[in-house]
Amino acid sequence: MPLKKLLIAVVMIALLAPGCASSQKFSVEEQFKKSFPKNTYETFSETSLKGVYEVYNGKQVYYYLPVNDVLLLGSIVTKDGKNLTQESNSKKMAARLASLPLDKALKIGNGKTTVVEFIDPNCHYCKLSFDFFNKRKKDVTLHVFFYPLSEDSEKKIRHILCSKNMEQSFNEVLGGKLPGNARLNLCSDKNAEEMLRAHINAASKIGVRGTPLLYIKGQVVPGFDQPVIEKLLTE
Numbered sequence: 001m002p003l004k005k006l007l008i009a010v011v012m013i014a015l016l017a018p019g020c021a022s023s024q025k026f027s028v029e030e031q032f033k034k035s036f037p038k039n040t041y042e043t044f045s046e047t048s049l050k051g052v053y054e055v056y057n058g059k060q061v062y063y064y065l066p067v068n069d070v071l072l073l074g075s076i077v078t079k080d081g082k083n084l085t086q087e088s089n090s091k092k093m094a095a096r097l098a099s100l101p102l103d104k105a106l107k108i109g110n111g112k113t114t115v116v117e118f119i120d121p122n123c124h125y126c127k128l129s130f131d132f133f134n135k136r137k138k139d140v141t142l143h144v145f146f147y148p149l150s151e152d153s154e155k156k157i158r159h160i161l162c163s164k165n166m167e168q169s170f171n172e173v174l175g176g177k178l179p180g181n182a183r184l185n186l187c188s189d190k191n192a193e194e195m196l197r198a199h200i201n202a203a204s205k206i207g208v209r210g211t212p213l214l215y216i217k218g219q220v221v222p223g224f225d226q227p228v229i230e231k232l233l234t235e
Contacts, residue, residue, distance in 0.1 A: 028046075028053060028064075028066045029044050029053075031066055031069070032044065032053070032055070032064050032066070035069050036064075036071065039055070039057070039071075040057060041055050041056060041057045041058075042056050042057065042058050043055075043056045043092075044056075044064075047063070047076075047084075048084075049076070051065060051066065051067055052064075052065060052072075052076075053065075053066065054088060055071075056088075056089075056092055058207060059204075059207040059209070060089065060207060060209065061085050061088050061089045061092070062074075063076070086222065089207070090219075090220040090222065091220075092207070093206055093207055093213075093215075093220045094215065094218060094219065094220050096205060096206050096207070097116060097206055097215040097220065098218065100116065100202060100205075100206065102116070102143045104145075104194075104195055104198040104199065104202070105143035105144055105145050105199075106143070106144040106145075106146075106160075106166055106167070106170060107141065107142070107143055107144075108133075108137065108141070108142040108143075108144060108167055108170070109133070109136070109137035109138070109140050109141045109142050110137065110138070110141055111136065111137065111138055111139035111140040111141050112139065112141075113139060113140050113141070113216070113217070113233055114140075114141050114143065115133070115140050115141070115142050115143065115214060115215070115216050116143045116145070116214065116215040116216075117129065117133075117142060117143070117144055117145070117212055117213070117214045117215075118145045118146075118147045118202075118203055118206070118208045118211055118212060118213045118214075119144060119145075119146060119147065119174075119211050119212050120146070120147055120148060120149045120150075120153045120211040120212075121146070121153055121156040121157060121160075121173050121174060122149070122150060122152060122153045122156070123149065123153075123211045123212065125211070125212055125223060125224040126174065126211050126212045126224070127174055127175075127176070128224045128226075129212045129214070129224045130174035130175065131175075132224070132226065132229070134171070134175070136233075139233070140233065144170070145199045145202050145203060146160075146161075146196065146199045146200075147199065147200065147203040147208050147211055147213075148200075149210075149211065154196075155184050155186060156173050156178075156184065157196060157199075158184070158185075158186050158187070158192065158196065159173065159184040159185050159186065160173055161189075161192040161195050161196055162185045162186065162187035162189055162192045163185060210222065210223070212224055214229065216229065216232040216233065217232050217235065219232055
């Protein structure tokens with residue numbers, strides 16, 4: 001075969017062969033897999049920062065720097081105070097929350113606006129959130145999922161779920177009307193146990209790491225950010 005035709009044939013084979021022209025993004029992802037084989041993830045993408053890649057494992061966002069072959073844990077914040085990590089994580093949480101079944105949640109209120117909230121009964125900001133929504137039962141329907149951050153919190157949650165009137169017990173616990181030496185109802189009821197497990201599993205699926213966490217009109221609100229909450233409720 002003449003040399004010219006042979007060169008053309010080699011070029012054609014190189015263009016058609018799968019994987020011969022892999023992109024830099026693919027090679028970086030492969031490098032990450034080789035360097036951190038135990039780090040499973042759902043998404044791997046390049047950020048707006050040169051040389052920084054975002055990794056999302058289903059619960060949190062962290063970063064990979066291929067030039068140093070290291071992971072970075074923490075938040076990326078711009079000079080104007082925008083938390084890029086929180087924004088990205090909130091978008092991913094929102095997608096999961098949109099499909100979260102609410103039949104296992106504790107339903108409170110009968111308003112037209114649906115709010116989903118993950119709370120811990122001992123969380124100070126959860127109590128502030130309780131006071132806020134307690135005054136808005138006519139315009140908000142609150143779907144509460146419990147996320148215990150301590151053993152004492154889990155006992156109080158069980159007390160609520162074991163009660164014949166869960167909303168009343170919820171109001172007593174979150175409203176501070178339960179005496180410190182009050183005897184908690186820690187029943188062995190199957191329905192209460194299933195409800196608690198469902199709440200914890202939901203929190204794990206969403207990637208909840210702190211309380212309160214709210215979902216309002218497609219937006220995730222981490223913490224009791226009252227101005228943001230009020231704005232979303234009035235939009």
